[in-house]
Amino acid sequence: MKKAQFSNPWLPYALLAPQMLIIAIFFLWPAAEAIRSSFYLEDPFFGNATFVGLQNYTDAFRASDYQRTAWFTALFVTLVSLLSLAIGLMLAVSADRVLRGQSSYKTLLMWVYAIAPPVAGLIGVMLFDQHIGPLVDFFALFGWEMRLGVNYWDTGIAIIIVSTWKQIPYNFIFFLSGLQSIPNSVKEAARIDCRSERRRFWTITFPLLAPTSFFLLILNITYAMFETFGTIDQMVKDQPGNSPVTLVYKVYRDGFRGNDLGGSAAQSVVLMVLVLILTIVQFRLIERRVHYN
Amino acid sequence: MKYRQILDHVVLLFGVFLMMGPLVVAFLTSTYNHVTIHRQGMQFGWGGQFLDTYQTVLTQQGGFSGEITGLLMTQNSIILGIGFAVGKIVVSMTAAYAIVYFRFRAGTFFFWVIFLTLLLPLEVRILPSYEVAQQLGLLNSYTGLILPLIASATGTFFFRQFFKSVPEELLEASRIDGAGPIQFFWDILVPLSRTMMAAIFIIMFVVGWNQYLWPTIMTTEEQYFTLVRGIQSVMQQMIGADIPYYNEALAMAMLAMLPPALVILIFQRMFIKGLVEQEK
Incomplete structure (x- = not known):
């Protein structure tokens, strides 16, 4: 904190008031409501609620549907994060090295960042459509008949591809600016000491990028967990029941479509705990980086 | 060395193909007649129906019921985009100013309350948030669309970080000159933050x-639909149709994509700066 500060009996409160008001109404109240109703069994038609303790939680965890969704979410988050990080890094390393056309490449590779997840999903649905989709024709060349919305894993793979595609520009931008912030003196010294470009990358560049990568990993996990909602919603449109979805999508589906208010609330609370863990890890990382600097 | 350079270009060109290819195909297909698309699949050439399709989508029907046009949805999207950005900047700048520049007891407490919102993404509190908005009578209104979205912690953290990096001498100097807190904020801090504000705005x-997600559950009346929200209705209509209007659906997707993409490309430098600074 700064040493020189103002002191005023009411002004800081007035300045904070708008944000606090919105947080209280739209964050704290709903969150408290979610926690409360996760312990109740609510009748969606008459509004009667009975206290059932942890039953909503145990019911959710025991349901085979929940377990299947949890496994798919784990796989989905891992694949989307790692694939988009790897491709983003590869493109950034190449873009950092080329002498000509760097800004054109950058512009073209960034474009997809602007696309909303559901729009990406809509384009994905068409590209993977059984009748009109060119990607289905492409995979058919290898003898794989994709059936989006019919086959569980075909749909899953299509969702993973589209979600990865959407996230690549983000990682590309961060990696490229990370690479460009490495001082030239370091690069030159490394070039004198080590002739092999590959070894130079893995022993000098990659460790220097490690903090960025860890930070990005967390952001990618958050993206895959939460922001892919729109993509998934588009891509499973006809058959959300028998298609792969993430835990976040399931909260929405059970609450809004299935009218299982207590069960949906219990799943929300589980997700809040997950976010809590992610946030703690993220802040630990930032703190450590501050110490290094 | 030469070989290495060529390889880099090959990798980048493949990347461009991967990233832009789907968009180009989607755009080209949207210029064809829907019957052609239905019979022959997505297209890789120029269909010549560009003006017809986009005119229909923009002025007659947004791809579905006909109650709202693409132009109106674009207008709603702009209202949401600008309202969200401006609201967020105002709310988070004043909050960050209070936290950094004032000595008061509850400062740390408020900081942690703001921090808490990081734990509550909209997606995990969606059902109760909907109920709150319903009780307050905010469904189908611009206020209800924008307000619940603007109070997350990211903006406040961003400005807090920036204010902390502003040299302390500035505050001391302006105090000697007799400036009060409001004057200091308005005459010194706001002009200093101009680039930051622009980056965050983009x-x-x-x-x-x-x-x-929020517009989808919040707005049921078509007059409040944004382009991205409208995509869902486009999809629903497509599933039911005999020969779906693929061209109109893709045209809607293109419309929903173009403005944010243009903003990012035009203000590329500022956008990257804002994005990368956020992590610090």
């Missing part, structure tokens, strides 16, 4: 424009 405009 990012937040894109984030606001691309909102999907």
Whole structure:
């Protein structure tokens, strides 16, 4: 904190008031409501609620549907994060090295960042459509008949591809600016000491990028967990029941479509705990980086 | 060395193909007649129906019921994008100012309350948030669309970080000159933050424009639909149709994509600066 500060009996409160008001109404109240109703069994038609303790939680965890969704979410988050990080890094390393056309490449590779997840999903649905989709024709060349919305894993793979595609520009931008912030003196010294470009990358560049990568990993996990909602919603449109979805999508589906208010609330609370863990890890990382600097 | 350079270009060109290819195909297909698309699949050439399709989507029907046009949805999207960005900047700048520049007991407490919102993404509190908005009578209104989205912690953290990096001498100097807290904020801090505000505005405009889940559950009346929200109705209509209007659906997707993409490309430098600074 700064040493020189103002002191005023009411002004800081007035300045904070708008944000606090919105947080209280739209964050704290709903969150408290979610926690409360996760312990109740609510009748969606008459509004009667009975206290059932942890039953909503145990019911959710025991349901085979929940377990299947949890496994798919784990796989989905891992694949989307790692694939988009790897491709983003590869493109950034190449873009950092080329002498000509760097800004054109950058512009073209960034474009997809602007696309909303559901729009990406809509384009994905068409590209993977059984009748009109060119990607289905492409995979058919290898003898794989994709059936989006019919086959569980075909749909899953299509969702993973589209979600990865959407996230690549983000990682590309961060990696490229990370690479460009490495001082030239370091690069030159490394070039004198080590002739092999590959070894130079893995022993000098990659460790220097490690903090960025860890930070990005967390952001990618958050993206895959939460922001892919729109993509998934588009891509499973006809058959959300028998298609792969993430835990976040399931909260929405059970609450809004299935009218299982207590069960949906219990799943929300589980997700809040997950976010809590992610946030703690993220802040630990930032703190450590501050110490290094 | 030469070989290495060529390889880099090959990798980048393949990357461009991967990233832009789907968009180009989607755009080209949208210029064809829907019957042609239905019979022959997505297209890789120029269909010549560009003006017809886009005119229909923009002025007659947004791809579905006909109650709202693409132009109106674009207008709603702009309202949401700008309202979200401006609201977020105002709310988070004043909050960050209070936290950094004032000595008061509850400061740390408020900081942690703001921090808490990081734990509550909209997606995990969606059902109760909907109920709250319903009780307050905010469904189907611009206020209800924008307000619940603007109070997250990211903007406040961003400005807090920036204010902390402003040299302390400035505050001391302006105090000697007799400036009060409001004058200091308005005459010194706001002009200093101009670039930061612009960077945040660009990012937040894109984030606001691309909102999907909240507008989807909040707005049931078509006059409040944004382009991204409208995509859902386009899809529903497509599933039911005999020969779906693929061209109109893709045209809607293109319309929903173009403004944020243009904003990012035009203000590329500022956008990257804002995005990368956020992590610090």
